[in-house]
Amino acid sequence: xxxxxxxxxxxFAFGVGVxxxxxxxxxxxxxxxxxxxxxxSIHPDSVDQTVPxxxxxxxxxxNGGTSVxxxxxxxLEQCDISMLTGPTVTTTFNxxxxxxxxxxxxxxxxxxxxxxxxxxxxxxxxxxxxxxSLAQTLVDGxxxxxxxxxxxxxxxxxxxxxxxxxxxxxxxxxxxx
Numbered sequence: 001x002x003x004x005x006x007x008x009x010x011x012f013a014f015g016v017g018v019x020x021x022x023x024x025x026x027x028x029x030x031x032x033x034x035x036x037x038x039x040x041s042i043h044p045d046s047v048d049q050t051v052p053x054x055x056x057x058x059x060x061x062x063n064g065g066t067s068v069x070x071x072x073x074x075x076l077e078q079c080d081i082s083m084l085t086g087p088t089v090t091t092t093f094n095x096x097x098x099x100x101x102x103x104x105x106x107x108x109x110x111x112x113x114x115x116x117x118x119x120x121x122x123x124x125x126x127x128x129x130x131x132x133s134l135a136q137t138l139v140d141g142x143x144x145x146x147x148x149x150x151x152x153x154x155x156x157x158x159x160x161x162x163x164x165x166x167x168x169x170x171x172x173x174x175x176x177x
């Protein structure tokens with residue numbers, strides 16, 4: 001009888017232990033997103049992305065020089081072009097210019113100075129900040145909007161290119177036609 005009580009107590013203790021382990025959390029998962037009344041969904045990889053422009057030698061940017069363009073994409077999925085008359089989309093990039101940024105270029109922030117970020121469409125047509133890109137044709141299903149970005153020296157006597165780290169942030173707005 002004593003042995004039975006010990007076994008029962010052991011099972012009870014084990015059961016409580018398992019129960020308490022099942023209720024403890026080792027971490028969390030947060031799900032985010034948005035629901036829009038647009039003809040396409042934006043792939044999650046395209047909503048918040050980082051485009052590495054690389055480590056650029058100062059001499060490349062002197063006198064208004066430019067770095068190698070780096071491609072980035074905005075991926076659209078589950079597009080229903082029956083909702084459009086075009087069916088096309090334009091992209092507008094918005095952000096702040098730097099103190100010496102040439103017109104339409106995105107300012108950089110950090111310890112580096114004297115350069116700005118230029119954005120172009122895949123055909124190398126500049127897309128100034130706040131200005132819509134050329135319209136891109138959409139098809140049903142998935143679409144990829146391709147762009148490039150590069151660093152450009154501001155060509156400023158008062159704010160020469162200064163080595164250091166930088167970042168720049170733009171947001172984009174899609175206008176379906």
